[in-house]
Amino acid sequence: MAAIYFVFMTAGAFGYRLPRPGWKPAGWTPPASGSAMITTRHVHVNEAPKTPQFWFIWWVLCLNVTAGIGIIGMASPMLQEVFAGKLIGVNVVFNDLSLAQKSQIAAIAAGFTGLLSLFNIGGRFVWASASDFLGRKLTYYTFFVLGILLYASAPWSGHHGQISLFVGAFCIILSMYGGGFATVPAYLADMFGTQMVGAIHGRLLTAWSAAGIFGPVIVNYLREYQLGHGVPRAQVYDVTAYLLCALLAIGFICNWLVKPVADKHFMTDAELEAERKKAHDATRADAASAVGTAGAAESPSNPLIIAGAWAFVGIPLAWGVWITLEKAWILFG
Numbered sequence: 001m002a003a004i005y006f007v008f009m010t011a012g013a014f015g016y017r018l019p020r021p022g023w024k025p026a027g028w029t030p031p032a033s034g035s036a037m038i039t040t041r042h043v044h045v046n047e048a049p050k051t052p053q054f055w056f057i058w059w060v061l062c063l064n065v066t067a068g069i070g071i072i073g074m075a076s077p078m079l080q081e082v083f084a085g086k087l088i089g090v091n092v093v094f095n096d097l098s099l100a101q102k103s104q105i106a107a108i109a110a111g112f113t114g115l116l117s118l119f120n121i122g123g124r125f126v127w128a129s130a131s132d133f134l135g136r137k138l139t140y141y142t143f144f145v146l147g148i149l150l151y152a153s154a155p156w157s158g159h160h161g162q163i164s165l166f167v168g169a170f171c172i173i174l175s176m177y178g179g180g181f182a183t184v185p186a187y188l189a190d191m192f193g194t195q196m197v198g199a200i201h202g203r204l205l206t207a208w209s210a211a212g213i214f215g216p217v218i219v220n221y222l223r224e225y226q227l228g229h230g231v232p233r234a235q236v237y238d239v240t241a242y243l244l245c246a247l248l249a250i251g252f253i254c255n256w257l258v259k260p261v262a263d264k265h266f267m268t269d270a271e272l273e274a275e276r277k278k279a280h281d282a283t284r285a286d287a288a289s290a291v292g293t294a295g296a297a298e299s300p301s302n303p304l305i306i307a308g309a310w311a312f313v314g315i316p317l318a319w320g321v322w323i324t325l326e327k328a329w330i331l332f333g
Contacts, residue, residue, distance in 0.1 A: 015309075022276075035190075037137060037258075041266040042193030044275070048200045051265050053191050056258045061184050062207035062214070063251035064143055067151070067244045068177025070215030071170060074223070074237075075116055076109040081233035082158040082166070094233045111327030112167060118324055119171040120178040127179025128186065136187035137255060143176045144252035148245045155238040167331045181208075191261055195275060218243065 024030070048054045071078070080102075085092030087105045097105070131139040150169040157165040188204060189197045219240055226236040267275065 035135065036260050037135065038190045039193055039261065039266075042195035042272055043200070043261060043265050044267055044271070045196040045199040045203070047265050048192050048196075049203060051261055053258055053261050054200070054204070056254045057184065057187060057191070058204055058207045059254040060140055060251055060258070061180060061204060062211045063247050063254070064140070064147075064180040065177065065208055065211035066215040066218070067147060067248055068174055068180075068215070069211055070219035070240075070244070071173065072116065072177075073216050074219050075113045075170070076106070078237055079109045079112045079167075080105050082237060083161065083163055084234065086161050086163065107327070108330055111324065111329075112331060114320075114324035115167070115171060115328040115331070116174045118321060119175040123175030123178035124182035127176065128182035131183045131186060136183055136190055137258060139183055140180070140187070140255045141252065143180060144248045144255065147173055147176055147248045151241045151245045151248070154241045158234065158237070164332050191258070193266070195267075195272065
């Protein structure tokens with residue numbers, strides 16, 4: 001898997017080409033924005049972490065991811081332990097299932113895990129696109145409010161055997177997990193400008209690293225602690241759901257605290273011009289080394305190469321979607 005991932009990531013990296021500074025599609029005019037939350041100026045990457053906005057957005061991403069990433073790792077055992085025999089039409093708790101029955105529900109839980117992955121992927125497109133109309137701040141408000149309601153509903157649907165509602169809630173939650181990743185670069189561009197948003201985004205992704213520790217530790221520790229104190233397997237995730245609600249509430253507050261960046265943090269015109277000159281020189285050097293001439297980097301793309309690239313990604317993805325839906329359909333039957 002690591003080798004396959006390396007090939008795909010490397011191919012993607014070499015496929016990138018930066019346009020010259022100031023380039024835009026022919027006939028395109030940037031939409032005018034009267035929002036104070038969307039700047040037309042630019043903050044240097046080294047200055048961004050000195051602003052409160054950077055750290056509030058850091059916590060916004062971290063808490064949103066924490067609430068989702070902990071569930072990803074425990075999705076299969078969570079579904080099996082909460083519903084146990086109900087997944088196969090038998091009113092039996094997890095510990096009383098036979099080995100054959102456990103194998104059956106494990107296969108169903110694998111479909112649930114795959115379904116969460118699909119919503120993770122789809123959420124990146126849907127929520128990021130929606131943020132262009134809703135605004136980044138309102139989009140994250142939606143993540144936190146809707147996430148709280150869905151997590152709070154999970155214990156009820158679990159105890160009452162409402163498998164479809166339980167699965168649907170976590171599918172939407174995972175769509176917002178993916179949507180949070182896809183929306184945060186635009187949030188940063190709105191706050192700090194586009195000139196150095198890639199580098200600022202790279203530093204902000206340390207929030208993902210932290211969430212990768214917080215989320216699984218919270219979910220796994222609480223599960224093991226409650227099992228050790230005799231809590232039934234079907235109820236060990238209740239406290240976790242309510243704790244994640246609390247974390248999302250803190251994320252809501254952090255998002256509310258995000259305000260426009262103070263003028264002192266923006267680059268002057270001279271500083272911006274110097275940075276753009278560096279980018280322009282680097283772009284010309286990259287184009288010259290890649291295609292031999294600086295102007296050739298903007299030559300039309302080959303339609304066959306584009307079609308092949310889409311097929312290379314689209315065919316395996318379509319196959320994965322079909323297999324996942326086939327396995328997960330029983331959850332809604």
